[in-house]
Structure formats: structure tokens, C-alpha cells
Amino acid sequence: MTDTLATDTTPAKPPEVRGIVEAEPLTSTIGAQLHGVDLADAIADDELFTEIRALLLRHKVLFLRDQTFSRAEHVAFARRFGPLMDHPVAGSDPEHPGLVRIHKGSERTADYENALHSDGTWREAPGMGAVLRCVECPPVGGDTLWVDMAAAYRRLPEHVRTQIEGLRARHSIEATFGAVMPLEQRHALKEQYPDAEHPVVRTHPETGEKILFVNSFTTHFVNYHTPGRVRFGQDFAPGAGQLLQYLTSQAAVPEFQVRWRWQPNSVAIWDNRSTQHYAVNDYWPAVRRMERAEIVGDRPF
Numbered sequence: 001m002t003d004t005l006a007t008d009t010t011p012a013k014p015p016e017v018r019g020i021v022e023a024e025p026l027t028s029t030i031g032a033q034l035h036g037v038d039l040a041d042a043i044a045d046d047e048l049f050t051e052i053r054a055l056l057l058r059h060k061v062l063f064l065r066d067q068t069f070s071r072a073e074h075v076a077f078a079r080r081f082g083p084l085m086d087h088p089v090a091g092s093d094p095e096h097p098g099l100v101r102i103h104k105g106s107e108r109t110a111d112y113e114n115a116l117h118s119d120g121t122w123r124e125a126p127g128m129g130a131v132l133r134c135v136e137c138p139p140v141g142g143d144t145l146w147v148d149m150a151a152a153y154r155r156l157p158e159h160v161r162t163q164i165e166g167l168r169a170r171h172s173i174e175a176t177f178g179a180v181m182p183l184e185q186r187h188a189l190k191e192q193y194p195d196a197e198h199p200v201v202r203t204h205p206e207t208g209e210k211i212l213f214v215n216s217f218t219t220h221f222v223n224y225h226t227p228g229r230v231r232f233g234q235d236f237a238p239g240a241g242q243l244l245q246y247l248t249s250q251a252a253v254p255e256f257q258v259r260w261r262w263q264p265n266s267v268a269i270w271d272n273r274s275t276q277h278y279a280v281n282d283y284w285p286a287v288r289r290m291e292r293a294e295i296v297g298d299r300p301f
Contacts, residue, residue: 020048065265135289144262152256
């Protein structure tokens with residue numbers, strides 16, 4: 001087999017965009033800033049919302065400035081994409097179910113915002129996407145990066161794409177958010193959210209793109225140890241772990257990334273199925289306050 005870079009793999013055809021919204025691409029790969037749009041208008045304007053959704057599928061993450069909508073409008077706009085979900089650790093705003101308030105900076109913490117990840121892949125059906133608004137941010141620092149994992153898959157060497165075809169992996173909340181919990185609480189969390197099993201390469205349900213679907217919630221492959229892959233013990237241990245490390249490291253390639261600098265009332269909308277993100281934790285003791293509505297997704301295939 002020829003060992004070449006998979007630069008010629010053709011991406012899926014982008015969805016049709018009618019052009020009623022001005023979208024400025026921020027990189028040649030991922031991300032666009034929308035201009036002259038009030039997201040609150042898209043709650044009732046079907047044509048506007050349809051265009052925003054098409055642009056999201058095309059660019060994978062959309063950015064806007066100066067969005068002064070209320071919490072109720074935030075939730076109402078996000079619900080246009082589908083039902084919202086709570087987070088078992090972060091919880092939701094009691095008056096606005098599905099709206100998670102993420103407040104950081106008053107004390108140093110280590111968590112899974114500042115790790116490259118797709119939200120909730122420890123669920124059987126991870127989130128479809130999210131709408132995140134900045135309430136307060138540091139004067140400098142606290143940026144967020146997003147990564148195009150469809151591009152990451154396309155650019156894998158051909159022999160690696162062949163090697164991972166059909167592979168499946170486990171994703172765990174117990175080993176991540178649960179790691180700091182007392183034993184009984186951690187076990188209860190795992191009982192409520194057992195480790196999920198997903199394909200290493202998922203197919204986007206709307207665009208048909210192939211997506212590299214491993215991240216910091218991924219613990220191990222579940223079907224690697226086969227005669228076709230394992231000759232001797234070291235092919236599995238550490239061979240399988242080294243392959244997983246290599247695959248997860250692809251999200252760190254700058255060519256697949258876009259970086260967004262927050263301002264109060266800035267908004268990001270992202271497709272969680274085809275991206276990963278990383279919240280840069282470089283602003284302590286300044287404060288960063290965000291509010292996020294996460295949209296229910298589908299089971300990866």
C-alpha cells in the first residue's frame with residue numbers, strides 16, 4: 001500500500017447558502033464571523049435561521065459580536081436546533097433549563113474545558129452542538145480554539161485511515177470529571193453514565209463527512225486486539241495506546257484550528273459532531289463568565 005498523505009481526499013459538498021447573511025471566513029479551514037445579524041431575530045425568522053444552520057454546517061463554528069439577547073432568548077434560539085440537555089456536573093440555570101453558567105477565575109481549577117474535546121462524548125448520544133455567549137471576560141486571555149476534525153481525518157496518512165477503519169473506542173465521564181470525586185460518588189456517576197462506545201471515525205448525519213472522533217474523553221479502543229492488528233503483545237500494549245495518542249494529537253495541528261478572542265456579548269455556535277474545542281485557561285485571577293446552551297445530538301455511526 002502506498003504510504004502517502006491523504007491530501008487528495010475530497011471533503012463533502014457544503015450545504016447551499018442563499019447569501020442573506022454576511023459570513024466572513026476566519027481561516028481557510030474552519031470558522032466564520034457573521035455580520036449584521038441579531039440572533040434573537042432568528043427565533044421567529046425561519047429564513048434567517050435556515051441560513052445560519054447552513055452556514056454552521058459549512059464552517060462548523062460561527063462567531064458573532066454584540067449579541068445582547070436575554071437568557072430566555074438564548075435558550076429559545078438554541079432550541080431551534082433541537083431540545084437542550086443538562087450537564088450532570090455543571091448543572092443548569094434554575095430559571096432556564098438547558099442553560100449552563102460557566103464561571104471561572106476566582107480560584108485555580110483543572111477541568112475539561114482546557115483540554116481538546118468534543119462535548120459529552122461520554123454520552124451514548126453526544127450533543128449536536130452548542131450556543132455559547134460571553135458575559136464577562138478578562139482584558140486579555142481566555143480565548144477558545146475550535147478544530148475541524150473532518151479536515152483532521154482527511155489529512156491522515158492513507159495507511160492510518162486504513163488501519164483505523166472499523167475501530168471503536170470507549171469514552172468516559174468517570175475517568176475525567178469523575179476523577180476528583182470520592183470513590184462512591186465517582187461510581188454513582190459511572191452507574192448513571194456508563195462508558196460510551198463510539199466509532200473512531202464517525203459519519204456526519206447531515207453532510208456525510210467522515211470525522212476523526214477521539215478526544216480527551218477517549219480511554220481505549222475496544223476491538224483493536226485482532227489477528228490482523230496484533231502479532232505480538234507489544235502490538236497491543238503499548239501499540240494500541242500509541243495509536244490512540246497519535247490520533248488524539250491531530251486536534252493540536254494549527255492548520256485545523258481557529259482561535260476566537262472573546263468580548264462581552266460575543267457568541268460562538270458550533271457543530272459538536274465535527275469539531276473539538278479548547279478553552280485557554282491563562283487568565284487567573286481574572287474572571288471569565290460564560291453561558292452555554294447545549295443541543296441534544298444523535299448516536300454516532
